[in-house]
Amino acid sequence: MLNIKTIPISAWIGLIITALFLFAAIFAPWVAPYSVGETVGDVWEPSSAKYWLGTDNLGRDLLSRMIYGARITIFIAAMATALSFILGSVLGFAAAVIGGWFDQLMSRFVDLIMAIPTLIFALVVLSVLPANVVTLILVMGLLDATRVYRLARAVAVDINVMDFVEAAKLRGEGRMWVIFREILPNALTPLIAELGLRFIFAVLFLSALSFLGLGVQPPDADWGGMVKENKEGIVFGIPAALIPAAAIAVLAISVNLVADWILNRTTSLKGGRG
């Protein structure tokens, strides 16, 4: 089904870079030359054979912190995306299958949340919640679930009226069966195509929060937090803050390339819809 020769160059680039980032994230303790909090040199040393990317605002090895940062960034973004998908798709399917007041209630509530800009609402909630990783994942996941909900509901409403779903209902299957055995397998393709885009959104959102000082708290740092740590150097002509910022951009672009390819593949399977 998947022929390696048919994968376009752009998707290859995306896949390889994404895989590299994932490798660095998973094997961080073995890959990183120094530990994450260890002060190894002077403040903001330029890149050298010893410190490939130079050192940061406290004299820590920037490359090691980038590798550990990849771990935190990708972990939180992936968890938030997973949460938003599980919650959003289950509720979206349920709204489509159950319909009636449940659908109305859920859909109006989602409309209400989406009437407030996501970043603003996250800031409002984070002003009272404790600053830790669990809070971040929950807030990001719940807010993003609204978008998955809309997509999942739209897809499920279409599938729900198909003959095989009718047949299952007439057979006397319960709602759980209809949602998980009839609708879910058929709605998986459009949802997976959306997965990459939501992951990028989560990475950018987390980076923005950490950059604003409201995401991952020191001494740990994700890439957004590292931009914040090193931003004072910019005006002195020290480009340390640009490195984590560029890493975020590269990760986002590569996942985007992969997602584009999956999107094209799935739409061409359906005869060029969209």
Add this chain to the structure above:
Amino acid sequence: MSTPVLKLVAQRIAMGVLLLLAVSVLIFIGTQILPGDVAQSILGQSATPQALENLRRDMGLNDPAYIRYFRWLGGVLTGNLGTALSSGQDIATSLKDRLWNTLFLASAAAVVSVPLAIGLGLLAVRYRNGPVDKIISGLGLASTSLPEFFTGYLLIYFVAVQLQWFPSVSTVYEGMPFGERLSAIALPVTVLTLVVLAHMMRMTRAAILNVMQSAYIETAELKGLTPFQIITRHAFPNAIAPIVNVVMLNLAFLIVGVVVVEVIFVYPGMGQYLVDHVAKRDVPVVQACGLVFAAVYISLNIVADIVAIVSNPRLRHPK
């Protein structure tokens, strides 16, 4: 303007007001999730229960949540946003200048980005599937993936520090000459423009391409008009409604994108004010800022809908 249009517009505005009320409830609930309260955060962890109790009574925190909500809402409606916990200053006074600064920055970005996006969109349609179109859509992909602080610090590093064309910190103050003010916000405006440009451009291109498939475009082609004339005279006017909609949505997005950009350039606007006070856990300020941001966002969305209604000729001429 005829009655059905007026009726639709009135309905839309009423919906917007209701939505804003619901949003104010949501923001209020959002800041009440945790058991800790304002008294605790003023006095700190070491406060005696008696002192806490006194302060709670003075501030009316012992009342049920819905009474506190209506008291807050009543204050907001009469322009009294309360005082900041961290500084004791009146929120409405601090907010006014900052709101003005933020709106100035966002409108400057809109003035640059909207004509640019529409122009580039037209260009992409004119030379579609050619190199210009490819470059434009490639830039579109890149700009949706770049975080604001990447473009922001890149500009600061090269344009402000290396070339020294513009200041790296966008300080503005009251009574600043207009020219200087523009030079101070040049870099943040560039970043904001890059943030919204791609989406607006792509949607303009899609909207016009959609119109280009209609029969009257073919007629125009057969009449022998040049592609440029067809696009500007026939396709563009009919694509205005969707384009205006996209423009409005992106302006709403600008208002939010401004938060991060203001922090990058240390610009004294509302975004910076909000972020500072989230870190200080200053709930009254956060509530006020959240509500103002949401109000601007919702109003822009309403304006988008109204423009779509008004520009739809089918609604202007009732049967």
